[in-house]
Amino acid sequence: MPGNRKPTKKYNPHRRAHQYKEFERKRLNELQNAQMAKTLREFGAFTVSERVKLKLPPHESFVAMRNGQGTHNDWLTLLVRVQTGLEIAKTLHYDKEVLQDFEAGVVFTMAVRHRAYQFHPPVWTITVDEAQQISLCLNATDELQDVTENEKRLDILWESLKRVDERTKQFV
Numbered sequence: 001m002p003g004n005r006k007p008t009k010k011y012n013p014h015r016r017a018h019q020y021k022e023f024e025r026k027r028l029n030e031l032q033n034a035q036m037a038k039t040l041r042e043f044g045a046f047t048v049s050e051r052v053k054l055k056l057p058p059h060e061s062f063v064a065m066r067n068g069q070g071t072h073n074d075w076l077t078l079l080v081r082v083q084t085g086l087e088i089a090k091t092l093h094y095d096k097e098v099l100q101d102f103e104a105g106v107v108f109t110m111a112v113r114h115r116a117y118q119f120h121p122p123v124w125t126i127t128v129d130e131a132q133q134i135s136l137c138l139n140a141t142d143e144l145q146d147v148t149e150n151e152k153r154l155d156i157l158w159e160s161l162k163r164v165d166e167r168t169k170q171f172v
Helices: 017-043 050-064 072-091 096-115 128-148 152-170
Strands: none
Touching: 050 072, 050 128, 050 152, 072 096, 072 152, 096 128
């Protein structure tokens, strides 16, 4: 009985290298995320100056958007911050009015994105109504973040990032 008549390919050691590199990259990313979570849990409480420094970037992004000099990254910073405030309010079981304020902030933040891409190049600005609601949400998130513990805050942040990822995937 005749054997296989297909010609054999020359051995190529790099043929599946990209698969292994992708696997290694994913595994490294998982390890880095786990290490970061462990570090944040072990780090403990932040000092007052560190807390203030952590709260500044969203407010700087807000000012840039209000002045008409915002970017896509500024918009994402605002969205993550408002979504984090919403998740904290849900986790701590706040009143419906508070949740509705945060949900309105998320809706206004998404409206900024919709409006920005009506122009080419995108124009990242906010209206007066959006500015009032987003500013209210940013300040409330700062206050809520002071109330939560570090471990809870980290879990809330991961949940918030998942929600932001879901919201932004619809635009890709």
